Amino acid sequence: MLASQRRDRIQVLLEEHGAVRVSDLVEDLGVSDMTVRRDIEALARDGLLERVHGGAVAAGRLSSHEPGFVAKSSLMTLQKRSIAAHAATLVEPGAAVAVSAGTTTYELARCLRGVADITVVTNSPPVAQLLYETQTPGQTVILTGGIRTKSDALVGPVAVGALRGLHVDRLFLGTHGLDAGAGLTTPNLVEAETNRALVASARQVCVLADHTKWGVVGLSSFLELEGIDLLVTDDGLVPHARAELADRVTSVVTVSARSTAARRRARGA
Incomplete structure:
Protein backbone atom coordinates (compact mmCIF):
# COMPACT_ATOMS: atom_id res chain seq x y z
CA MET A 1 0.00 0.00 0.00
CA LEU A 2 1.37 3.41 -1.00
CA ALA A 3 1.83 6.21 1.56
CA SER A 4 -0.97 8.22 -0.08
CA GLN A 5 -3.33 5.25 0.18
CA ARG A 6 -2.48 4.70 3.83
CA ARG A 7 -3.08 8.34 4.64
CA ASP A 8 -6.38 8.35 2.79
CA ARG A 9 -7.40 5.30 4.84
CA ILE A 10 -6.44 7.05 8.08
CA GLN A 11 -8.62 10.03 7.15
CA VAL A 12 -11.55 7.74 6.32
CA LEU A 13 -11.26 6.09 9.74
CA LEU A 14 -11.10 9.50 11.41
CA GLU A 15 -14.29 10.56 9.64
CA GLU A 16 -16.01 7.37 10.82
CA HIS A 17 -14.78 7.26 14.42
CA GLY A 18 -13.46 10.74 15.25
CA ALA A 19 -10.29 9.17 16.67
CA VAL A 20 -7.77 6.47 15.75
CA ARG A 21 -5.08 4.66 17.74
CA VAL A 22 -1.64 3.76 16.44
CA SER A 23 -2.04 0.14 17.56
CA ASP A 24 -5.31 -0.21 15.61
CA LEU A 25 -3.82 1.40 12.50
CA VAL A 26 -0.85 -0.97 12.58
CA GLU A 27 -3.26 -3.89 12.42
CA ASP A 28 -5.61 -2.29 9.89
CA LEU A 29 -2.87 -1.14 7.48
CA GLY A 30 -0.46 -4.03 7.96
CA VAL A 31 2.57 -1.77 8.47
CA SER A 32 4.96 -0.98 11.30
CA ASP A 33 4.35 1.29 14.27
CA MET A 34 6.94 3.78 12.96
CA THR A 35 5.30 3.92 9.52
CA VAL A 36 1.94 4.76 11.07
CA ARG A 37 3.50 7.46 13.24
CA ARG A 38 5.20 9.03 10.20
CA ASP A 39 1.88 9.05 8.36
CA ILE A 40 0.17 10.72 11.32
CA GLU A 41 2.94 13.34 11.53
CA ALA A 42 2.59 14.11 7.82
CA LEU A 43 -1.19 14.50 8.09
CA ALA A 44 -0.78 16.67 11.19
CA ARG A 45 1.62 18.99 9.34
CA ASP A 46 -1.05 19.45 6.69
CA GLY A 47 -3.63 20.26 9.37
CA LEU A 48 -5.74 17.21 8.54
CA LEU A 49 -5.69 15.74 12.05
CA GLU A 50 -4.44 16.40 15.57
CA ARG A 51 -1.82 14.14 17.12
CA VAL A 52 -2.53 12.83 20.62
CA HIS A 53 -0.74 10.32 22.82
CA GLY A 54 -1.09 6.93 21.18
CA GLY A 55 -2.93 8.09 18.07
CA ALA A 56 -4.80 10.98 16.49
CA VAL A 57 -8.15 12.76 16.50
CA ALA A 58 -9.94 14.68 13.79
CA ALA A 59 -8.76 18.28 13.52
CA GLY A 60 -10.28 20.39 16.29
CA ARG A 61 -11.25 17.39 18.43
CA LEU A 62 -8.98 17.13 21.43
CA SER A 63 -9.62 16.58 25.13
CA SER A 64 -13.28 17.52 24.91
CA HIS A 65 -14.05 15.19 21.99
CA GLU A 66 -16.40 12.37 22.89
CA PRO A 67 -16.74 9.51 20.38
CA GLY A 68 -20.15 7.86 20.18
CA PHE A 69 -21.07 4.48 21.68
CA VAL A 70 -21.33 2.73 18.30
Whole structure:
Protein backbone atom coordinates (compact mmCIF):
# COMPACT_ATOMS: atom_id res chain seq x y z
CA MET A 1 0.00 0.00 0.00
CA LEU A 2 1.37 3.41 -1.00
CA ALA A 3 1.83 6.21 1.56
CA SER A 4 -0.97 8.22 -0.08
CA GLN A 5 -3.33 5.25 0.18
CA ARG A 6 -2.48 4.70 3.83
CA ARG A 7 -3.08 8.34 4.64
CA ASP A 8 -6.38 8.35 2.79
CA ARG A 9 -7.40 5.30 4.84
CA ILE A 10 -6.44 7.05 8.08
CA GLN A 11 -8.62 10.03 7.15
CA VAL A 12 -11.55 7.74 6.32
CA LEU A 13 -11.26 6.09 9.74
CA LEU A 14 -11.10 9.50 11.41
CA GLU A 15 -14.29 10.56 9.64
CA GLU A 16 -16.01 7.37 10.82
CA HIS A 17 -14.78 7.26 14.42
CA GLY A 18 -13.46 10.74 15.25
CA ALA A 19 -10.29 9.17 16.67
CA VAL A 20 -7.77 6.47 15.75
CA ARG A 21 -5.08 4.66 17.74
CA VAL A 22 -1.64 3.76 16.44
CA SER A 23 -2.04 0.14 17.56
CA ASP A 24 -5.31 -0.21 15.61
CA LEU A 25 -3.82 1.40 12.50
CA VAL A 26 -0.85 -0.97 12.58
CA GLU A 27 -3.26 -3.89 12.42
CA ASP A 28 -5.61 -2.29 9.89
CA LEU A 29 -2.87 -1.14 7.48
CA GLY A 30 -0.46 -4.03 7.96
CA VAL A 31 2.57 -1.77 8.47
CA SER A 32 4.96 -0.98 11.30
CA ASP A 33 4.35 1.29 14.27
CA MET A 34 6.94 3.78 12.96
CA THR A 35 5.30 3.92 9.52
CA VAL A 36 1.94 4.76 11.07
CA ARG A 37 3.50 7.46 13.24
CA ARG A 38 5.20 9.03 10.20
CA ASP A 39 1.88 9.05 8.36
CA ILE A 40 0.17 10.72 11.32
CA GLU A 41 2.94 13.34 11.53
CA ALA A 42 2.59 14.11 7.82
CA LEU A 43 -1.19 14.50 8.09
CA ALA A 44 -0.78 16.67 11.19
CA ARG A 45 1.62 18.99 9.34
CA ASP A 46 -1.05 19.45 6.69
CA GLY A 47 -3.63 20.26 9.37
CA LEU A 48 -5.74 17.21 8.54
CA LEU A 49 -5.69 15.74 12.05
CA GLU A 50 -4.44 16.40 15.57
CA ARG A 51 -1.82 14.14 17.12
CA VAL A 52 -2.53 12.83 20.62
CA HIS A 53 -0.74 10.32 22.82
CA GLY A 54 -1.09 6.93 21.18
CA GLY A 55 -2.93 8.09 18.07
CA ALA A 56 -4.80 10.98 16.49
CA VAL A 57 -8.15 12.76 16.50
CA ALA A 58 -9.94 14.68 13.79
CA ALA A 59 -8.76 18.28 13.52
CA GLY A 60 -10.28 20.39 16.29
CA ARG A 61 -11.25 17.39 18.43
CA LEU A 62 -8.98 17.13 21.43
CA SER A 63 -9.62 16.58 25.13
CA SER A 64 -13.28 17.52 24.91
CA HIS A 65 -14.05 15.19 21.99
CA GLU A 66 -16.40 12.37 22.89
CA PRO A 67 -16.74 9.51 20.38
CA GLY A 68 -20.15 7.86 20.18
CA PHE A 69 -21.07 4.48 21.68
CA VAL A 70 -21.33 2.73 18.30
CA ALA A 71 -17.95 4.06 17.15
CA LYS A 72 -16.21 2.90 20.33
CA SER A 73 -17.91 -0.50 20.20
CA SER A 74 -15.88 -1.46 17.12
CA LEU A 75 -12.51 -0.83 18.81
CA MET A 76 -10.46 -3.41 20.77
CA THR A 77 -13.38 -5.86 20.86
CA LEU A 78 -11.38 -8.98 21.83
CA GLN A 79 -9.64 -7.12 24.63
CA LYS A 80 -12.91 -5.74 25.97
CA ARG A 81 -14.54 -9.16 25.94
CA SER A 82 -11.59 -10.72 27.74
CA ILE A 83 -11.63 -8.01 30.40
CA ALA A 84 -15.38 -8.37 30.83
CA ALA A 85 -15.20 -12.15 31.10
CA HIS A 86 -12.77 -11.90 34.00
CA ALA A 87 -14.75 -9.14 35.73
CA ALA A 88 -17.91 -11.23 35.54
CA THR A 89 -16.29 -13.96 37.67
CA LEU A 90 -16.27 -11.46 40.55
CA VAL A 91 -20.07 -11.21 40.63
CA GLU A 92 -21.92 -13.80 42.72
CA PRO A 93 -25.64 -14.33 43.33
CA GLY A 94 -26.89 -11.98 46.01
CA ALA A 95 -24.50 -9.16 45.09
CA ALA A 96 -25.44 -5.55 44.42
CA VAL A 97 -23.20 -4.01 41.76
CA ALA A 98 -23.04 -0.76 39.85
CA VAL A 99 -22.08 -0.77 36.17
CA SER A 100 -21.09 2.53 34.58
CA ALA A 101 -21.76 3.45 30.97
CA GLY A 102 -19.25 2.38 28.35
CA THR A 103 -18.49 -0.25 25.74
CA THR A 104 -16.33 -2.45 28.00
CA THR A 105 -18.94 -2.38 30.74
CA TYR A 106 -21.55 -3.27 28.13
CA GLU A 107 -19.52 -6.41 27.39
CA LEU A 108 -19.59 -7.11 31.13
CA ALA A 109 -23.38 -6.84 31.05
CA ARG A 110 -23.43 -9.52 28.35
CA CYS A 111 -21.54 -11.80 30.72
CA LEU A 112 -23.90 -11.04 33.61
CA ARG A 113 -27.07 -12.03 31.75
CA GLY A 114 -27.05 -15.51 33.26
CA VAL A 115 -26.25 -14.51 36.85
CA ALA A 116 -29.36 -14.85 38.96
CA ASP A 117 -30.34 -12.94 42.10
CA ILE A 118 -28.22 -9.82 41.62
CA THR A 119 -29.07 -6.13 41.68
CA VAL A 120 -27.47 -3.97 38.99
CA VAL A 121 -27.43 -0.18 39.27
CA THR A 122 -26.43 1.53 36.04
CA ASN A 123 -26.43 4.88 34.24
CA SER A 124 -26.22 3.08 30.88
CA PRO A 125 -29.45 2.61 28.88
CA PRO A 126 -27.83 -0.10 26.69
CA VAL A 127 -26.75 -2.07 29.78
CA ALA A 128 -30.19 -1.74 31.38
CA GLN A 129 -31.97 -2.76 28.16
CA LEU A 130 -29.72 -5.78 27.61
CA LEU A 131 -30.31 -7.12 31.13
CA TYR A 132 -34.03 -6.31 31.07
CA GLU A 133 -34.54 -8.24 27.83
CA THR A 134 -32.77 -11.29 29.27
CA GLN A 135 -35.29 -11.58 32.15
CA THR A 136 -32.97 -13.63 34.38
CA PRO A 137 -34.82 -14.81 37.52
CA GLY A 138 -34.21 -12.59 40.54
CA GLN A 139 -32.21 -10.03 38.61
CA THR A 140 -33.13 -6.43 39.47
CA VAL A 141 -31.97 -3.54 37.26
CA ILE A 142 -32.03 0.07 38.45
CA LEU A 143 -31.52 2.75 35.77
CA THR A 144 -30.56 6.12 37.20
CA GLY A 145 -32.17 8.49 34.75
CA GLY A 146 -30.51 11.73 33.67
CA ILE A 147 -29.39 13.50 30.51
CA ARG A 148 -28.13 11.17 27.78
CA THR A 149 -24.66 11.80 26.32
CA LYS A 150 -23.20 10.81 22.93
CA SER A 151 -21.53 7.86 24.65
CA ASP A 152 -24.93 6.65 25.92
CA ALA A 153 -24.40 7.62 29.55
CA LEU A 154 -27.11 9.16 31.73
CA VAL A 155 -25.53 12.06 33.62
CA GLY A 156 -26.34 15.20 35.56
CA PRO A 157 -28.27 16.07 38.73
CA VAL A 158 -30.98 13.44 38.23
CA ALA A 159 -28.37 10.67 37.90
CA VAL A 160 -26.37 11.95 40.86
CA GLY A 161 -29.53 12.24 42.95
CA ALA A 162 -30.50 8.65 42.14
CA LEU A 163 -27.07 7.40 43.21
CA ARG A 164 -26.98 9.38 46.45
CA GLY A 165 -27.78 7.08 49.34
CA LEU A 166 -27.21 3.85 47.38
CA HIS A 167 -24.60 1.36 48.59
CA VAL A 168 -23.30 -1.36 46.28
CA ASP A 169 -20.73 -4.07 46.85
CA ARG A 170 -18.66 -3.29 43.77
CA LEU A 171 -18.60 -0.70 41.00
CA PHE A 172 -17.46 -1.73 37.52
CA LEU A 173 -16.24 1.49 36.01
CA GLY A 174 -15.26 2.28 32.43
CA THR A 175 -13.12 5.26 31.49
CA HIS A 176 -12.24 7.40 28.50
CA GLY A 177 -8.61 7.70 29.60
CA LEU A 178 -6.17 6.40 32.20
CA ASP A 179 -3.06 8.46 32.91
CA ALA A 180 -0.28 8.63 35.51
CA GLY A 181 -0.83 12.32 36.14
CA ALA A 182 -4.51 12.89 35.38
CA GLY A 183 -5.87 9.57 36.67
CA LEU A 184 -9.23 8.56 35.17
CA THR A 185 -10.72 11.14 32.82
CA THR A 186 -13.71 11.84 30.58
CA PRO A 187 -14.33 14.48 27.89
CA ASN A 188 -17.64 15.36 29.56
CA LEU A 189 -17.63 17.54 32.70
CA VAL A 190 -21.09 16.41 33.79
CA GLU A 191 -20.22 12.76 33.27
CA ALA A 192 -17.21 13.25 35.54
CA GLU A 193 -19.56 14.38 38.32
CA THR A 194 -21.80 11.37 37.80
CA ASN A 195 -18.81 9.01 37.83
CA ARG A 196 -17.74 10.48 41.18
CA ALA A 197 -21.21 9.69 42.53
CA LEU A 198 -20.87 6.11 41.27
CA VAL A 199 -17.51 5.81 43.03
CA ALA A 200 -18.98 7.17 46.27
CA SER A 201 -21.71 4.52 46.20
CA ALA A 202 -19.33 1.53 46.10
CA ARG A 203 -17.34 -0.40 48.69
CA GLN A 204 -14.91 -1.49 45.97
CA VAL A 205 -14.03 0.22 42.68
CA CYS A 206 -13.12 -2.07 39.79
CA VAL A 207 -11.94 -0.28 36.65
CA LEU A 208 -12.23 -2.02 33.28
CA ALA A 209 -9.87 -0.49 30.71
CA ASP A 210 -8.04 -1.92 27.72
CA HIS A 211 -4.40 -0.98 27.13
CA THR A 212 -5.17 1.77 24.59
CA LYS A 213 -6.73 3.89 27.34
CA TRP A 214 -3.31 4.41 28.95
CA GLY A 215 -1.95 7.92 28.35
CA VAL A 216 -5.29 9.27 27.08
CA VAL A 217 -6.39 12.44 28.91
CA GLY A 218 -9.92 13.79 28.64
CA LEU A 219 -11.14 17.19 29.75
CA SER A 220 -12.06 16.29 33.33
CA SER A 221 -10.49 13.98 35.94
CA PHE A 222 -12.82 12.05 38.24
CA LEU A 223 -10.64 9.53 40.11
CA GLU A 224 -6.97 9.21 41.05
CA LEU A 225 -5.14 5.96 40.35
CA GLU A 226 -4.86 5.38 44.10
CA GLY A 227 -8.67 5.27 44.27
CA ILE A 228 -8.79 2.09 42.18
CA ASP A 229 -9.17 -1.12 44.19
CA LEU A 230 -8.89 -3.39 41.15
CA LEU A 231 -7.90 -2.68 37.56
CA VAL A 232 -8.63 -5.29 34.90
CA THR A 233 -6.74 -4.64 31.67
CA ASP A 234 -5.18 -6.61 28.82
CA ASP A 235 -1.66 -7.78 28.08
CA GLY A 236 -1.05 -5.08 25.47
CA LEU A 237 -0.23 -2.63 28.27
CA VAL A 238 3.33 -1.29 27.90
CA PRO A 239 5.88 -2.21 30.63
CA HIS A 240 6.32 1.29 32.06
CA ALA A 241 2.52 1.60 32.47
CA ARG A 242 2.41 -1.77 34.26
CA ALA A 243 5.10 -0.59 36.67
CA GLU A 244 3.32 2.71 37.34
CA LEU A 245 0.01 0.99 37.98
CA ALA A 246 1.54 -1.70 40.18
CA ASP A 247 2.91 1.04 42.45
CA ARG A 248 -0.34 2.97 42.76
CA VAL A 249 -3.30 0.61 42.27
CA THR A 250 -4.23 -1.88 44.98
CA SER A 251 -4.54 -4.81 42.54
CA VAL A 252 -3.99 -5.14 38.78
CA VAL A 253 -5.18 -8.14 36.74
CA THR A 254 -3.93 -8.57 33.17
CA VAL A 255 -5.88 -10.82 30.82
CA SER A 256 -4.96 -12.22 27.41
CA ALA A 257 -7.28 -11.51 24.50
CA ARG A 258 -5.51 -14.19 22.45
CA SER A 259 -6.26 -16.97 24.94
CA THR A 260 -9.89 -15.89 25.19
CA ALA A 261 -10.21 -15.97 21.40
CA ALA A 262 -8.64 -19.44 21.33
CA ARG A 263 -11.10 -20.75 23.94
CA ARG A 264 -14.03 -19.43 21.89
CA ARG A 265 -12.73 -21.13 18.75
CA ALA A 266 -12.33 -24.38 20.67
CA ARG A 267 -15.90 -24.21 21.97
CA GLY A 268 -17.13 -23.62 18.43
CA ALA A 269 -15.17 -26.57 17.06
